[in-house]
Amino acid sequence: MTRVFNFSAGPAALPEPVLRQAAEEMLDWHGSGMSVMEMSHRGKEFISIATEAEAALRRLLAVPANYKVLFMQGGAIAENAIVPMNLLRGKAGIDFVDTGEWSKKSIKEAKKYARVNVAASGEAGGYTAIPPRAEWKLDPDAAYVHICSNETIGGVQYHFTPDVGAVPLVADMSSDILSRPVDVAKYGLIYAGAQKNIGPAGLTIVIVRDDLLGSPHPALPSAFDYKTVADNESMYNTPPTYAIYIAGLVFQWLEQQGGLAAMERHNRAKAALLYDYLETTSFYKAPVAKDCRSWMNVPFKLADEAKDAAFLKGAEAAGMVQLKGHRSVGGMRASIYNAMPLDGVRALVAYMKDFEAKNG
Ligand SMILES: *Cc1c(COP(=O)(O)O)cnc(C)c1O
Numbered sequence: 001m002t003r004v005f006n007f008s009a010g011p012a013a014l015p016e017p018v019l020r021q022a023a024e025e026m027l028d029w030h031g032s033g034m035s036v037m038e039m040s041h042r043g044k045e046f047i048s049i050a051t052e053a054e055a056a057l058r059r060l061l062a063v064p065a066n067y068k069v070l071f072m073q074g075g076a077i078a079e080n081a082i083v084p085m086n087l088l089r090g091k092a093g094i095d096f097v098d099t100g101e102w103s104k105k106s107i108k109e110a111k112k113y114a115r116v117n118v119a120a121s122g123e124a125g126g127y128t129a130i131p132p133r134a135e136w137k138l139d140p141d142a143a144y145v146h147i148c149s150n151e152t153i154g155g156v157q158y159h160f161t162p163d164v165g166a167v168p169l170v171a172d173m174s175s176d177i178l179s180r181p182v183d184v185a186k187y188g189l190i191y192a193g194a195q196k197n198i199g200p201a202g203l204t205i206v207i208v209r210d211d212l213l214g215s216p217h218p219a220l221p222s223a224f225d226y227k228t229v230a231d232n233e234s235m236y237n238t239p240p241t242y243a244i245y246i247a248g249l250v251f252q253w254l255e256q257q258g259g260l261a262a263m264e265r266h267n268r269a270k271a272a273l274l275y276d277y278l279e280t281t282s283f284y285k286a287p288v289a290k291d292c293r294s295w296m297n298v299p300f301k302l303a304d305e306a307k308d309a310a311f312l313k314g315a316e317a318a319g320m321v322q323l324k325g326h327r328s329v330g331g332m333r334a335s336i337y338n339a340m341p342l343d344g345v346r347a348l349v350a351y352m353k354d355f356e357a358k359n360g
Contacts, residue, residue, distance in 0.1 A: 005344035008322035009152055009297060009335040010175070011195040016339075018249040036245040041238050049241075050234070053248030060251060060260055063184050063207060070206040070226060071234040071244055075193040076102070076174040079204060080109035082224045083146070083170060083189065085217040088114055091143035095119040095167070097136060100127040100151035101328060102172060110146070113217065117142065127154045129289040133162050144168040144188055150176035150294050152196065153326040155287075155333065157294035161186045168212060176296050177205065178254060179338060180264035188212055194243060197296070197337045199250050203243035254338070263338055270336050270345040271295035277349045283356040301331035307359055308332075318351050320344075 006013040029036050032045050039046040054069050063069060074082065084094060094114045096107045098121035110116050119138050120131035138145060145164040150157040152175040161183060162169065168188025177192040184190065189208040195201035206226065213227040222228050223237050254263060275293055278286040278300055285301045288294070302308055311332070315323050325331040336345055 002319070005320045005340070005347055006322055007320065007334045007336065007340070007344075007348070009196070009326070009333060010193075011201050012197070012335055012337050013339045014199065014246070015250060015253045018246065018253050021249055022246060037242045039241065041235055041241050046241055046245075049245050049248055050239070053244050053251060054234075056248060056251035056255060057205070060178060060254055061182060061184055061207070066210050067184060068206075068208050068210055068213070068226070068230040070208065070229045071239050072204040072206055072224070072229060073202060073240055074224070075195075075201070075204055076172055076191060077105065077109075078224070079172070079191045079206070080106045081112065082220075082226075083191065084110045084113040084143075085220040085224070086226045087168070087170065087189065087212055088143045088217060089212070089215045091141065093117055093139055093142050095136075095138050095142040095145040095164075097121075097131065097145070097147045097162075098123060099130055099148055099156055100154035101326075102148045102151055102153065102174075103146075106146055106148065106172060114143070119145065122156065126287070127151065127156060128287050128292075130156055130158055130292045133160070136162070138164060138167070140165070140167065142167050144170045146170045146172070148172040150174075150179075150296055152297050152335075153299075153329060153333075155294040155297045155299040156289075156292045157296065159291060168209070175335075175337075176294070178260060178263065179267050179296055181260040194247055196335075197339075199247035200240075200243045202240040203247055205247075266342070267295040267336070267338065270340065270342055271298065273342070273345050273349055274298050274334060274336070277352065281356060283360050284352065296335060296337055298334045298336060299325055299329065299331060300334070301325075305330070310359070311355055314355060315348075315351055318347070320348055320351060323348075 092115050094110055095117050098118050107116055117139050120136040122131055145167055149171045170189045173190050174192045175196040178197050191206045194203035208226055216225050228236050278284055323332050325333040
């Protein structure tokens with residue numbers, strides 16, 4: 001068996017010990033005689049899996065008691081509608097900070113439900129930086145302020161938590177949740193699809209302050225009403241049971257690694273290795289402003305695009321896959337989530353140096 005270094009942006013690499021444990025438990029979970037996939041979501045076995053997964057996530061992020069943790073479906077793209085339908089609460093407007101492709105998608109969807117105010121945008125600068133907080137034109141009467149903490153495609157990431165006063169802050173953390181400690185109390189709501197940094201696709205995590213629940217848009221489907229989901233402990237409808245199980249194993253793995261402070265050190269070290277090298281060469285270019293560079297998704301371009309195909313082919317031959325940039329921006333992108341070992345980034349940098357030496 002050969003495992004590659006998988007730089008996919010999502011669905012992304014998972015920690016190998018998690019995959020091994022899932023394989024071992026595939027046919028018979030803890031003497032139950034069943035695979036987790038075959039269990040009733042209301043049976044004691046699965047309830048224990050879901051309860052422990054939630055407890056571990058709460059420990060990792062130090063989620064305060066007045067926040068609900070919801071296991072939902074539909075991904076972050078569904079949340080682009082589900083969040084406004086739950087959180088408008090009679091208000092007319094939402095503030096957005098536009099930092100790239102995922103912000104733009106959130107804005108477009110929210111316009112179906114609310115008046116949208118783009119309080120700041122990185123568009124004029126080609127989405128290579130986070131607009132400084134001092135320049136945001138917030139509406140004090142907005143229902144909430146929406147940000148994307150890490151733009152998975154453009155590779156810009158917040159390295160600060162913006163203060164938005166009394167208005168709830170909402171963050172799409174799909175691609176950087178659990179990569180570093182977060183002060184949950186500074187947010188009204190955090191959402192994330194699982195398939196970047198948590199587990200398999202199909203699970204969406206929502207962490208929401210409980211006073212924001214309970215006055216949804218009348219047309220909101222019940223299965224997406226946060227209060228209904230919370231009141232039913234994420235079992236109003238059948239949850240994505242296997243994805244929750246794998247996420248729970250990932251949470252356990254994260255705790256064994258030393259939690260999110262350790263993950264931050266690990267992720268900073270990997271990102272520094274790659275960005276420091278990119279600073280030393282003109283063969284490759286890193287477009288993003290230094291203080292906004294993502295530790296999770298590292299976009300870079302070859303100065304000569306004609307060499308892109310050879311670069312990717314050589315990388316694949318060396319066991320490094322999924323380095324092609326998103327189709328909307330081109331170039332390369334190395335996604336280096338929690339599960340990417342330091343050795344994977346070392347191998348990538350060594351390959352990049354070698355490719356430069358042979359083709360520069
Ligand atoms: C991947 C991603 C999405 C889309 O998630 P889906 O699960 O496909 O809905 C949204 N926002 C961000 C920041 C992402 O990285």
